[in-house]
Every structure is written in C-alpha cells, then in structure tokens.
Amino acid sequence: MADRKIDEATQTETVGHEWDGIEELNTPLPRWWLWTFYATIVFALGYVIAYPALPGISHASEGLLGWSSRKQLGGELQAAEEARAGMRAQIAATPLEQLPAKPALMRAAVAGGAAAFKVNCVQCHGAGAAGSKGFPNLNDDDWLWGGDLRTIEQTLIHGIRQPGDDQTRMSQMPNFGSDALLTPAQIQDVASYVLVLGRKEHPGASSGRGKDVFATNCAVCHGTDGKGSRQFGAPNLTDAIWLDGSSRDEVVAQISHPHMGVMPAWGTRLDPVTIKMLAAYVHSLGGGEAFAAPEQPQDP
Amino acid sequence: MNRPGPVKPAPVSLYARREPVFNKRIDGRFRRLKWAVMALCLAVYWITPWIRWNRGPYAPDQAVLVDLAHRRFYMFGIEIWPHEFYFVAGLLIMAGIGLFLVTSAVGRAWCGYACPQTVWTDLFQHVDRLIDGDRNARLRLYKAPWTGAKIARRLLKWAIYLVISFATGGAWIFYFADAPTLQHAFWTGSAAPVAYATVGVLTATTFVLGGFMREQVCIYMCPWPRIQTAMLDEKSLTVTYKDWRGEPRASLKKALARPGSCGDCVDCNQCVAVCPTGIDIRQGPQVGCITCGLCIDACDRVMREVGRPRGLIDYATLEDAEREKAGQPPSRHLKLIWRPRTIVYFTVWAGIGLALLFLLGTRVHTGLTVAKDRNPSYILLSDGSVRNAYTLRLRNMEGRPRRMTISIEGLPGARMWSDDMARVAAAPRLVREVPADETRVLRLYVVAPATSAAQEFRFHVQAEAQAREQAAAPAQFDSPGGAS
Numbered sequence: 001m002a003d004r005k006i007d008e009a010t011q012t013e014t015v016g017h018e019w020d021g022i023e024e025l026n027t028p029l030p031r032w033w034l035w036t037f038y039a040t041i042v043f044a045l046g047y048v049i050a051y052p053a054l055p056g057i058s059h060a061s062e063g064l065l066g067w068s069s070r071k072q073l074g075g076e077l078q079a080a081e082e083a084r085a086g087m088r089a090q091i092a093a094t095p096l097e098q099l100p101a102k103p104a105l106m107r108a109a110v111a112g113g114a115a116a117f118k119v120n121c122v123q124c125h126g127a128g129a130a131g132s133k134g135f136p137n138l139n140d141d142d143w144l145w146g147g148d149l150r151t152i153e154q155t156l157i158h159g160i161r162q163p164g165d166d167q168t169r170m171s172q173m174p175n176f177g178s179d180a181l182l183t184p185a186q187i188q189d190v191a192s193y194v195l196v197l198g199r200k201e202h203p204g205a206s207s208g209r210g211k212d213v214f215a216t217n218c219a220v221c222h223g224t225d226g227k228g229s230r231q232f233g234a235p236n237l238t239d240a241i242w243l244d245g246s247s248r249d250e251v252v253a254q255i256s257h258p259h260m261g262v263m264p265a266w267g268t269r270l271d272p273v274t275i276k277m278l279a280a281y282v283h284s285l286g287g288g289e290a291f292a293a294p295e296q297p298q299d300p
Numbered sequence: 301m302n303r304p305g306p307v308k309p310a311p312v313s314l315y316a317r318r319e320p321v322f323n324k325r326i327d328g329r330f331r332r333l334k335w336a337v338m339a340l341c342l343a344v345y346w347i348t349p350w351i352r353w354n355r356g357p358y359a360p361d362q363a364v365l366v367d368l369a370h371r372r373f374y375m376f377g378i379e380i381w382p383h384e385f386y387f388v389a390g391l392l393i394m395a396g397i398g399l400f401l402v403t404s405a406v407g408r409a410w411c412g413y414a415c416p417q418t419v420w421t422d423l424f425q426h427v428d429r430l431i432d433g434d435r436n437a438r439l440r441l442y443k444a445p446w447t448g449a450k451i452a453r454r455l456l457k458w459a460i461y462l463v464i465s466f467a468t469g470g471a472w473i474f475y476f477a478d479a480p481t482l483q484h485a486f487w488t489g490s491a492a493p494v495a496y497a498t499v500g501v502l503t504a505t506t507f508v509l510g511g512f513m514r515e516q517v518c519i520y521m522c523p524w525p526r527i528q529t530a531m532l533d534e535k536s537l538t539v540t541y542k543d544w545r546g547e548p549r550a551s552l553k554k555a556l557a558r559p560g561s562c563g564d565c566v567d568c569n570q571c572v573a574v575c576p577t578g579i580d581i582r583q584g585p586q587v588g589c590i591t592c593g594l595c596i597d598a599c600d601r602v603m604r605e606v607g608r609p610r611g612l613i614d615y616a617t618l619e620d621a622e623r624e625k626a627g628q629p630p631s632r633h634l635k636l637i638w639r640p641r642t643i644v645y646f647t648v649w650a651g652i653g654l655a656l657l658f659l660l661g662t663r664v665h666t667g668l669t670v671a672k673d674r675n676p677s678y679i680l681l682s683d684g685s686v687r688n689a690y691t692l693r694l695r696n697m698e699g700r701p702r703r704m705t706i707s708i709e710g711l712p713g714a715r716m717w718s719d720d721m722a723r724v725a726a727a728p729r730l731v732r733e734v735p736a737d738e739t740r741v742l743r744l745y746v747v748a749p750a751t752s753a754a755q756e757f758r759f760h761v762q763a764e765a766q767a768r769e770q771a772a773a774p775a776q777f778d779s780p781g782g783a784s
C-alpha cells in the first residue's frame with residue numbers, strides 16, 4: 001500500500017476511511033481467532049461433502065456418509081422395537097389366563113395396551129375409555145358380552161357385528177316400531193315397564209300392560225327378569241348403566257328402531273401380542289372380571 | 301514515499317507472568333495452628349467416607365453417604381429424602397452465613413486456615429521443601445540449568461504431587477457409594493465410568509490448582525477475597541504491619557549506629573520470604589493476603605532475636621491500629637467480636653440451625669400423596685354407585701418395613717379396593733405393607749353410594765401403632781350428581 005496512514009495515539013495503521021474526523025484502526029485479528037475461523041471453513045467443507053447439503057433440482061446431494069433423517073428415525077424405531085422385543089416375546093409365550101399372576105409382565109402388557117389404545121380405540125371409547133352414548137364405557141362393571149380377559153380378547157379379535165367375520169359377536173334387536181311389530185301404544189307400555197325395571201319410574205297401569213308385552217317379545221333375549229344375556233350381548237335392563245340413554249324418548253327410540261353398535265375386528269389389523277396387551281389394559285381399568293366367576297356380587 | 305515508520309511503543313499487557321513463590325520454612329504459633337487445622341481438614345476429608353453406621357438390613361451402613369441412585373442422603377443418624385432437601389439448603393445457607401460470621405469476627409480466617417485451596421497449597425509447598433530443600437535451595441534450583449539431577453528432582457516432585465492429587469480426587473467418589481465396595485470395584489476396573497471420570501477430573505484439577513496455580517487461584521480466580529473486601533470493616537481482624545512502629549526501617553547495624561532515629565523493622569524481609577502467596581505485608585492490606593499469620597511468626601522470631609517486643613506484624617483491627625498509633629492500648633478483641641453485626645449474623649445463623657434441629661426432631665417418617673384420575677373423573681357402576689380412582693403414594697421413611705392403614709375421612713359409606721385385590725373384598729379401610737425406606741404406589745378405587753354428591757374428603761394413613769406416624773392428604777370425589 002502506497003500511502004499507509006498511522007494513528008498518532010496508538011501507532012496503529014488505520015483503514016483509511018474517515019467519518020466526521022473519526023478513523024478506524026486496522027487492528028489485525030488475533031492469530032487464534034483467524035485459525036479458528038479457518039478451521040470452521042475446513043469443517044464446513046467436510047460437512048458439505050459428508051452430509052446432504054447441496055440442493056439440486058429434485059434432490060439434494062446425498063453426502064458420502066449416506067445419512068438422512070429418515071434413516072436415522074428408522075434406526076431409532078428399530079432400536080426401540082428391539083428393546084421391546086424381549087418383553088413382547090414373553091407376553092406372546094404367556095397364556096392370557098396366566099398374565100395376571102406375573103406382575104412385571106402384566107404391568108408391561110397394560111402399559112403397551114394403553115399405548116395401543118391411544119392409537120386405535122380412543123376414537124370411539126374416548127381417551128379415558130369412558131365411552132359415550134352408544135359406545136360402551138370400559139371402566140365400569142357392566143359388560144354386554146363378558147369382562148374376563150379371554151372374552152375381552154375375543155371381542156377385540158373378532159369385533160362386534162363385523163361384516164365378513166364369521167366369528168364376530170352377532171346379535172340383532174328387531175325394529176319393533178319401524179317394522180310395525182308392536183303398536184305405538186305397546187311400545188309406550190313396554191318402555192314404561194323397562195323404566196320401572198331400571199328404577200327410573202314407579203310402576204303404573206302402563207308398565208303393568210308393558211310387562212306382558214315384554215314377556216312375549218323381549219324376554220327371549222333380555223331374560224324374563226330383564227337382566228340381559230351375555231350370549232346375545234343383550235343389555236341388563238335392571239342396572240344403572242344405560243348405553244343408549246335412560247330418558248323415555250331414548251328408550252322408546254331404542255325399541256322402535258334400535259341402535260346396534262359395531263366394533264371392527266382388530267384381529268386383521270393388529271398383531272396378537274398387541275391385542276393381548278389391549279385386553280390386559282381394558283381389563284385393568286377397574287371393571288375387569290375374574291375367569292369363570294359367576295355373576296360378580298355387587299358391592300353390598 | 302519511504303517515510304520512516306513510526307516506532308511502536310511496547311504495548312501495555314494485562315498479563316503478568318507468574319512470579320514463583322519459594323516460601324521459607326517457619327515455625328511459630330500460627331504455623332502450628334495451621335498444621336493442626338490442615339491435619340484436621342485432611343483427616344475429615346479422607347476418613348469420613350470410611351466411617352460405618354449400622355442402619356439395619358434395609359439401608360447402607362456408611363455414616364456419610366450421598367446416594368444419588370436412590371436419592372437418599374445419609375449423615376450419621378439422619379436420613380434425608382428428596383422432598384426434605386430443605387435440610388441441605390438450610391445447611392448451605394448456614395455455611396454461607398457462617399462464613400460472614402467468621403469474617404466479621406476474625407477476618408479472613410477461612411482463607412488463611414480452612415480453605416481447601418490453602419490447605420492443599422500448603423501441602424504441596426511442604427512437598428517442595430521436602431524434595432528441593434528450603435527457600436534458598438529452591439531458588440538456586442529454579443535458576444539452575446536443566447541437568448539430569450534437576451529433571452529427576454522435578455519428576456519426583458511432580459510424581460508426589462500426582463499421588464496427593466489422586467488421593468484427593470479418589471476420596472471424593474467414596475462419598476457417593478459404599479466406600480469399601482467402590483474401592484474394590486475401582487481397582488478391578490468394574491466401577492461406573494462416572495467414577496473414573498470424576499477421579500480423573502478431580503486429580504487433574506488438584507494437580508494443576510494445588511501444584512502449579514496456587515496463590516493465583518486466590519488472587520485471580522476466587523471471588524471470596526473480593527466479597528470480603530466489602531465485608532471487612534474497621535473492627536475486623538487483619539494482618540497488619542505496624543508501620544508507625546516499624547518505620548523508618550533500617551538494618552540492625554544502622555539502627556544500632558543511630559539509636560532513636562529508626563523504627564523496629566530491621567528490613568530482614570523474612571515476612572516476605574515466608575509468605576505462601578508471595579506478598580509484602582508491609583505494603584498494607586491487599587487482596588493477596590490470606591491472613592495466615594506466617595509473617596507474624598517470622599517477624600516475632602526476628603524481634604525476639606534482636607531483643608524487641610513481638611507483634612510488629614500482628615493480627616489487628618483497623619480500629620486498634622488507630623488507637624495504637626495514638627498511643628492508647630489496643631482494645632481486647634473478644635470485646636470487639638460482640639458488636640451488632642456479629643450478633644445479627646450469629647442470631648440468623650443460630651436461628652436457622654435451631655429451626656432445622658426442630659424440624660429434624662419433629663418430622664414424620666410417613667408420607668402420603670394422592671393423585672386423582674381425571675379421565676374419566678367418575679364412573680357410574682351398574683348398581684348405581686359411583687366409583688372414583690386415585691393413585692396413592694405411601695412413603696415409609698423408616699429403615700424397616702411397616703404396615704400402614706389407609707382410611708377415608710369425610711365420605712360416608714365409602715369403600716375401597718386396590719388393583720392388587722379382588723373387588724368383592726372392598727372395605728372402608730385397607731392395610732398395606734410398605735417396604736423399608738421406600739415409596740409404594742397403590743392404585744385405589746373408591747366406591748360411594750349413589751346418593752353421594754361431589755365433595756372433598758381426606759385419605760389418611762397411620763403407620764402401625766405409632767401415634768405420631770400418620771399423614772393425610774385431601775382428595776376430591778366426583779359424581780354425576782354434581783356439587784352438593
């Protein structure tokens with residue numbers, strides 16, 4: 001440089017510009033800073049070569065290491081799967097009946113079932129498995145088809161009224177109203193009788209007439225005492241749990257053109273171990289029944 | 301063109317090369333006190349993890365143990381759970397206020413005697429004297445060319461540094477696991493990697509900070525001298541050179557030749573020679589002075605030899621110095637200690653201590669926390685009754701398994717069962733055994749009659765027949781009936 005300008009006070013070269021009499025000193029960068037800077041450049045070049053970095057028309061460069069976030073995720077998922085494999089194998093090898101006797105295995109199954117439930121079941125049964133109108137609450141002690149581990153598993157595998165599955169749980173309540181099997185008056189009477197059975201109304205003339213209608217038309221599935229039948233998935237009409245509502249209108253609607261719940265057969269979609277774990281989870285929600293137990297006595 | 305370039309003046313550097321300190325061996329009352337404190341500190345540090353304490357079959361029998369894996373802190377008869385960490389916080393606050401108290405009463409006594417940096421630097425300086433000889437020999441060796449003998453001496457000295465550093469770093473890990481077991485695992489290579497890493501790091505820091513950086517840690521790295529600068533006042537003890545008595549200084553020969561015109565200081569430089577941080581106390585109070593008193597020992601010896609009264613350099617307060625300068629006798633230090641500032645510090649310090657002791661004496665070893673299921677918040681059962689679910693955590697903080705009775709208060713007709721029993725056995729109270737020194741998690745279903753409205757109630761646990769050992773936790777019972 002021909003004309004180096006030196007600052008008087010510091011004896012340092014200036015960059016040669018001047019702003020309102022203020023000049024900038026040309027203090028060199030510290031050596032360590034420069035070397036660190038060069039090192040970052042070298043690192044960046046290496047990074048660009050080793051990892052996907054350069055954008056192209058349809059794809060970015062792949063990089064020598066062949067790394068991609070998708071592959072990394074795949075690896076992590078596989079690692080997680082392998083970590084679970086041992087426990088899954090043990091659950092697979094344990095008959096469902098013996099699962100509750102092995103607390104560690106049962107805990108793992110319940111945890112796995114809870115995860116599977118969140119993915120597959122919450123859409124109908126709700127996040128807390130409390131269900132809603134028409135969709136059974138899995139926490140309570142009322143089971144249409146039975147609540148022991150084996151029965152729950154069976155329901156999971158084959159579903160309820162799943163078309164095309166010859167082992168699915170199947171039953172049909174006639175459309176007493178829309179098919180004109182009963183007169184509107186008879187329907188009102190039998191509704192009165194059902195509400196009396198469920199202790200929602202007091203007995204009267206209507207329910208007295210309804211009793212006869214019930215005995216002729218309904219007792220075959222719901223039993224003469226109205227306590228239902230698990231063979232047909234016929235609800236117990238004497239308990240406090242009303243799947244499709246407990247108002248007179250709702251009961252009348254259910255008799256006239258019944259709502260019949262459908263549950264998919266999960267055996268075709270989920271593997272047997274996952275179904276086993278789901279059964280364990282549903283059974284653990286507080287209403288699970290013991291095997292071969294007769295009617296559970298109610299809380300006295 | 302070709303103007304002669306201006307001559308650059310040497311830049312002012314903020315960096316000063318370390319002047320090595322070759323402190324002279326000295327004996328005296330403060331040196332002996334320093335030996336005693338050093339022995340005590342090192343003994344406490346190295347021996348503590350090896351003290352055994354029988355806690356029965358359910359807890360480790362190490363007297364002082366920070367059991368991070370199980371989140372327990374054992375200190376002799378005291379066991380701290382994570383939720384009782386306020387005990388540790390309280391002790392730390394007491395340590396802080398204790399430091400203030402000590403500083404306001406006796407100045408930088410912590411720096412001079414008890415600080416680990418001081419203790420280990422002192423130890424390393426003693427190694428220097430042991431291998432290389434006293435001050436003059438070390439100075440000579442420092443300036444000598446690197447011969448085989450010098451290299452051998454250096455290697456030997458650093459090897460001893462390393463052994464001390466390793467013993468220091470190694471002892472630390474014994475506070476965090478059973479010492480004999482860990483000792484065996486450590487030497488057989490089966491200890492946790494974190495143990496080796498800890499030993500490595502602490503050995504390296506001890507080696508560097510104690511062996512080489514020494515007083516630089518006090519002067520440049522440690523914040524405490526700077527805080528103390530603000531904490532000291534005219535009534536705090538500092539090491540003081542009594543310049544009104546010492547100046548003008550003159551050699552003994554000159555002083556004898558011209559009696560009356562010279563001060564007591566014979567300018568022998570012994571106070572500088574013995575200083576572990578290499579300062580000259582005669583330049584007044586300074587941040588490098590850790591008030592260890594070795595210069596007092598050195599000066600007292602010289603004063604004795606030249607037949608003058610001791611205490612030319614001495615522990616004194618600024619107030620004392622003023623009184624002495626004015627010709628009055630110094631006040632007794634004990635009297636100075638009791639002043640509002642120390643009394644306030646002591647009151648706060650003792651207050652926290654007493655509060656901790658009170659809490660320690662009255663704490664209950666039974667605990668209960670309750671979390672309610674919110675989704676769903678209640679379940680209607682087929683008989684019309686209502687069920688709520690809760691997760692209970694029963695804490696047994698004693699070193700033996702105990703049976704605890706869980707009961708419900710304020711929910712008439714309620715019965716409960718847990719996930720480890722049949723529903724038919726539901727009862728108004730349940731008894732569960734909680735393992736020693738553990739928390740047992742219990743999922744509990746509470747059933748109340750159909751008429752129950754949503755309401756608050758309480759879970760209550762009672763440990764065995766111990767009257768004081770009980771705990772309660774509030775909970776909410778939800779029902780379709782809504783609020784009462």
